[in-house]
Each structure stands twice: as C-alpha cells, then as structure tokens.
Amino acid sequence: MKQFTVSLLMTACMLFAAENAPVISLQTNNGSPSGGDQIKIIVMIKDVTNLDTYSIDIAYDSDVFALERAVIDDPFAGLHNVLRSGKGKIIPVIKKGEGKVNISATLTGTEPTGTIAEERLAGILLLSVKNAGKGKVEIVKSELLDNKRGIIKHETGPELIFNKGEQ
Numbered sequence: 764m765k766q767f768t769v770s771l772l773m774t775a776c777m778l779f780a781a782e783n784a785p786v787i788s789l790q791t792n793n794g795s796p797s798g799g800d801q802i803k804i805i806v807m808i809k810d811v812t813n814l815d816t817y818s819i820d821i822a823y824d825s826d827v828f829a830l831e832r833a834v835i836d837d838p839f840a841g842l843h844n845v846l847r848s849g850k851g852k853i854i855p856v857i858k859k860g861e862g863k864v865n866i867s868a869t870l871t872g873t874e875p876t877g878t879i880a881e882e883r884l885a886g887i888l889l890l891s892v893k894n895a896g897k898g899k900v901e902i903v904k905s906e907l908l909d910n911k912r913g914i915i916k917h918e919t920g921p922e923l924i925f926n927k928g929e930q
Contacts, residue, residue, distance in 0.1 A: 785811035785907050785915055787819065788882065789900060789923050796925060798895045801831065804888040804923070806866060808845050808907070811915075814876040815849075816869040816908040819885060819920075825862035827898030827925075832889040833857045833864050845883035850874040863903075864888060875910050898925045 790805040806819060823830070835855040836844035846853045851872015858865040866886035870876070890900070902920025909915060 784917075785809070787885070787902055787905050787917065787920050789821075789902065789921050791900075791923055791925075796892045798892050800892045802828075802890050802892065802925070804890060804900055805842070805884065806886040806888070806902075807882040808885045809879055809882045811876075811907060811909065812878045813909045813911045814845060814870075814879060814907060815910040816867070817845075817885060818865060818867040818906045819902060820863065820865050820904040821888065821900065822863045822903045823888075823890060823900045824898040827892065827894050827896055828890040828900070829893050830859060830864055830888065831891050833859065833866060833886065835866060835868050835886050836884055837887055842884050842887065844868060845879060845885055846870045846876060848879070848883070849876040869908075899923065900925070 786809050788807045790807060791802055793800060793802045796802050806821070808814070808817065834857070835853070836842055836847070844853060846868055849870045849872060851870050851874070854869050854871060856865070856867040899922055901922030905917045905920055907915045
C-alpha cells in the first residue's frame, strides 16, 4: 500500500510540475533566408515565477550559419530582458563555440522577477547565412532558477528549421 501511495503522489507532483513548467521559445524574423542574409533569433521565456537566473544552450548548423552577435537584450529596439522586472543588477554571460552559444544571466539583488505569464526576452542571436540549404537552430538544454522552487531543467527544447533560398 505504501508503494502505491508514493507512486500516486509522485505522479501527481510530476503532473503539477508539467502543468506549471516554464516555456522557452524561439522566434525569427526570416524563415527562408538566402545566402548572405542575416537572421535574428529571439529567445523568449514565459510561465515562470521568481526567476533569478537562467542558462540556455542553443545549437545551430555551423555549416550554414555564422554567429555574428549574441546579447541578452536590445534596449534600442525596445527589447528588454526578462530579469529587468526584478530588482537588482543583471550580470549577463555569453559563451560562444563552434555551432553553439550559451546565453545566461543572473539577477543580483533581493527581489526576483515575480510571475512572468507573458513571453519575455531571454536573449537575441544574430546569425548570418553562409550557405544556401537547410539549417536548424535549437535549444538543446536550459536551466532556470526559481528562487523558491529551485532549478528547473529541460534537456531539449524548441527548434527552428530554415529552408534557405539560393545565393
């Protein structure tokens, strides 16, 4: 009987966690770029509370794309980072490698973000298209720190598939 009760309780907890799981999405301004074009990939977060820190690993086809720039926000374009709704200083960390980039930020201060129900910005990638063909950009891992619930991990995430035109 105890084993059944524990299993049922764990199942209920997993369902609750799944229903209240944060959502990370990728958006783009150009779904069919040609060689030489630049595309903007916007990384968004929603359905999270008490966000304090996040780390998002993104992979892209390095045969097709070259990373030009990665940032956590672009105030000149009116795109402000999700952590700006908290109180304190934001420390961004961008790590680049061949075919991958990590966008991380942490909020130093006493108050996290509160509840984020609508999509808010986590980061922006600017990629240039090196070659025509099919390419992919995807989130391969993410970790969000809710300062009340702890670390929320996702091992895979959304992806964008690009069908590029000719140069």
